[in-house]
Amino acid sequence: MLECSELYFNVDHGFLEGLVRGCKASLLTQQDYINLAQCETLEDLKIHLQTTDYGNFLANQTNPLTVSKIDTEMRKRLCREFYYFRNNSLEPLSTFFTYMTCSYMIDNVILLMNGALQKKSVKEILVKCHPLGRFTEMEAVNIAETPSDLFNAVLVETPLAPFFQDCMSENTLDELNIELLRNKLYKSYLEAFYKFCKNHGDVTAEVMCPILEFEADRRAFIITLNSFGTELSKEDRETLYPTIGKLCPEGLRLLAQAEDFDQMKRVADHYGVYKPLFEAVGGNGGKTLEDVFYEHEVQINVLAFNRQFHYGVFYAYVKLKEQEMRNIVWIAECISQRHRTKINSYIPIL
Amino acid sequence: MTGLALLYSGVFVAFWACMVVVGEAGPWRAGHSMGPTWRGWTPARALYPGRDPGLQLLEEGRGFLTETSPFMWSNLGIGLAISLSVVGAAWGIYITGSSIIGGGVKAPRIKTKNLVSIIFCEAVAIYGIIMAIVISNMAEPFSATDPQAIGHRNYHAGYSMFGAGLTVGLSNLFCGVCVGIVGSGAALADAQNPSLFVKILIVEIFGSAIGLFGVIVAILQVPKPDPGPLYPCPQPSLTLFLEKLKCSSSLPITVESPKQLPSPHSHLLISSF
Numbered sequence: 001m002l003e004c005s006e007l008y009f010n011v012d013h014g015f016l017e018g019l020v021r022g023c024k025a026s027l028l029t030q031q032d033y034i035n036l037a038q039c040e041t042l043e044d045l046k047i048h049l050q051t052t053d054y055g056n057f058l059a060n061q062t063n064p065l066t067v068s069k070i071d072t073e074m075r076k077r078l079c080r081e082f083y084y085f086r087n088n089s090l091e092p093l094s095t096f097f098t099y100m101t102c103s104y105m106i107d108n109v110i111l112l113m114n115g116a117l118q119k120k121s122v123k124e125i126l127v128k129c130h131p132l133g134r135f136t137e138m139e140a141v142n143i144a145e146t147p148s149d150l151f152n153a154v155l156v157e158t159p160l161a162p163f164f165q166d167c168m169s170e171n172t173l174d175e176l177n178i179e180l181l182r183n184k185l186y187k188s189y190l191e192a193f194y195k196f197c198k199n200h201g202d203v204t205a206e207v208m209c210p211i212l213e214f215e216a217d218r219r220a221f222i223i224t225l226n227s228f229g230t231e232l233s234k235e236d237r238e239t240l241y242p243t244i245g246k247l248c249p250e251g252l253r254l255l256a257q258a259e260d261f262d263q264m265k266r267v268a269d270h271y272g273v274y275k276p277l278f279e280a281v282g283g284n285g286g287k288t289l290e291d292v293f294y295e296h297e298v299q300i301n302v303l304a305f306n307r308q309f310h311y312g313v314f315y316a317y318v319k320l321k322e323q324e325m326r327n328i329v330w331i332a333e334c335i336s337q338r339h340r341t342k343i344n345s346y347i348p349i350l
Numbered sequence: 351m352t353g354l355a356l357l358y359s360g361v362f363v364a365f366w367a368c369m370v371v372v373g374e375a376g377p378w379r380a381g382h383s384m385g386p387t388w389r390g391w392t393p394a395r396a397l398y399p400g401r402d403p404g405l406q407l408l409e410e411g412r413g414f415l416t417e418t419s420p421f422m423w424s425n426l427g428i429g430l431a432i433s434l435s436v437v438g439a440a441w442g443i444y445i446t447g448s449s450i451i452g453g454g455v456k457a458p459r460i461k462t463k464n465l466v467s468i469i470f471c472e473a474v475a476i477y478g479i480i481m482a483i484v485i486s487n488m489a490e491p492f493s494a495t496d497p498q499a500i501g502h503r504n505y506h507a508g509y510s511m512f513g514a515g516l517t518v519g520l521s522n523l524f525c526g527v528c529v530g531i532v533g534s535g536a537a538l539a540d541a542q543n544p545s546l547f548v549k550i551l552i553v554e555i556f557g558s559a560i561g562l563f564g565v566i567v568a569i570l571q572v573p574k575p576d577p578g579p580l581y582p583c584p585q586p587s588l589t590l591f592l593e594k595l596k597c598s599s600s601l602p603i604t605v606e607s608p609k610q611l612p613s614p615h616s617h618l619l620i621s622s623f
Contacts, residue, residue, distance in 0.1 A: 006445070006531045007441070007445075007527065007531075008354070010444060010445045010448045010449060010534060011444065014444075014445070014447075014452060014534070015448050015451050017449070017538075018449045018450070018451065018454070018455070018537070018538060018541070019452045019453075019456070021453065021541065022452070022453055022455055022456025022541055023456060025456065025457070025542050026456060308534070308535060308538065
């Protein structure tokens with residue numbers, strides 16, 4: 001009786017669930033994408049977007065319209081929706097939303113630190129930061145020299161504080177170490193998020209845990225792919241893999257030993273879920289591994305909407321909206337650069 | 351969730367505390383004739399030497415069941431009928447209502463149509479109040495305090511009313527919750543695709559039917575209204591006379607009433623007075 005979320009979910013979260021399902025219904029359909037792909041200029045794109053749920057979001061933009069302006073406005077819109085959900089949520093949904101913003105915060109912190117390393121001004125970098133990952137004291141990130149400085153001065157009051165346990169070292173922050181820091185932070189964050197969902201139990205755990213497991217495995221594959229040909233040692237590589245996915249422990253151990261793409265593919269062949277994904281790489285569509293992973297992510301996020309009374313719908317909606325934004329940016333880029341051969345490589349959300 | 355757990359455990363503890371108190375009250379009040387006299391109060395569970403433990407449990411149960419007036423049972427039944435039905439209806443209404451409000455932001459057309467789900471939940475509360483009124487009309491006052499004078503008919507009436515109230519209350523509770531959950535799904539599905547609403551409404555109608563089953567069974571359970579007053583029970587006057595004799599003396603007199611159902615322990619019921 002106590003595990004039945006149907007009985008008491010709607011007390012605190014019924015309204016928001018209804019709202020997010022309504023928002024999901026207004027995502028762009030296949031027909032909308034076909035219309036957008038037929039546009040000749042970005043102005044046409046803007047007119048087509050006015051007929052969808054986006055409405056007049058580009059109304060106040062000065063000419064000429066650029067792809068980055070479209071991207072920024074879409075992000076602001078997503079941010080407004082997200083903050084509406086978050087402001088109207090109660091515990092434990094509020095903690096869930098905080099976990100969702102942590103991944104953007106990690107990206108922002110790394111962006112700021114890279115910018116500081118390259119001696120760029122803070123204002124420029126702040127413009128590029130993802131609005132969902134905003135936290136106070138963002139400007140202070142560039143003064144830190146070592147991770148422990150960073151922690152004590154800036155991040156101790158943000159939600160990222162618990163994820164710093166594994167990253168505290170006295171190494172100065174250069175480019176390689178910043179990337180290592182990003183991956184270690186992300187690993188801690190993912191494991192904490194997974195534990196939160198699992199402890200919540202019930203339908204939320206059933207929906208969110210497979211999604212997070214896939215995210216962990218995807219990170220492992222991408223880290224491996226990016227480390228071919230760099231000076232990252234195999235032991236270091238293994239410490240960066242999140243341990244919550246299907247690949248742990250055997251697959252991760254094998255992946256750490258992989259030297260090239262074929263060896264990685266052989267590791268993936270052991271797992272029924274990843275084998276067809278790797279086989280789809282290359283092919284006649286020229287898909288990269290990342291494209292294949294995005295498609296799979298869209299599929300499992302759409303499945304989250306088949307069940308009611310859980311928090312996974314909020315996570316899935318934000319991820320699907322991001323994919324939609326990537327699609328629109330891709331189409332807009334193809335239009336603005338007049339390179340229309342691959343304009344149909346977007347991933348429709350069905 | 352801790353609030354709910356607290357509520358359940360509190361109700362549980364309160365109920366059993368009542369059982370224990372009421373169960374003790376009878377044998378304690380009947381003090382001296384319960385066997386060897388004892389000074390001060392000791393719990394009825396204490397085993398006295400030479401007493402058969404099986405008998406003792408029966409006497410305890412007997413103490414509780416005969417010390418509680420049938421009025422308590424009938425009024426508990428009436429209370430349960432209305433209160434559990436209202437809990438079920440309220441639960442269902444809030445589950446459906448919050449989904450309708452959420453879904454109605456992006457799809458305002460669903461707001462009016464989905465009030466039908468709320469009406470189905472409300473119907474459950476109406477069943478409850480009708481049954482409560484029907485049951486309460488069966489209750490008529492009588493005055494007697496000892497089990498023999500109360501008579502089996504009154505006991506039967508009391509237990510039936512309790513049973514009827516419990517039946518309709520619990521079935522309406524679960525019916526209300528069921529209709530609420532299905533109604534929530536109907537609202538959200540309607541917001542996505544208007545043709546789904548009628549199909550899910552059929553599921554809701556089936557869910558509503560189970561509350562009706564509870565009402566039907568409860569109507570069958572309540573005691574049929576007697577043409578005359580319930581008390582005094584129509585008994586042969588000899589029995590009445592013997593009863594009066596018995597009350598005034600302390601001799602154990604076996605009274606055989608033709609209306610009494612044969613029971614192996616009936617001598618126990620009488621011998622304690």
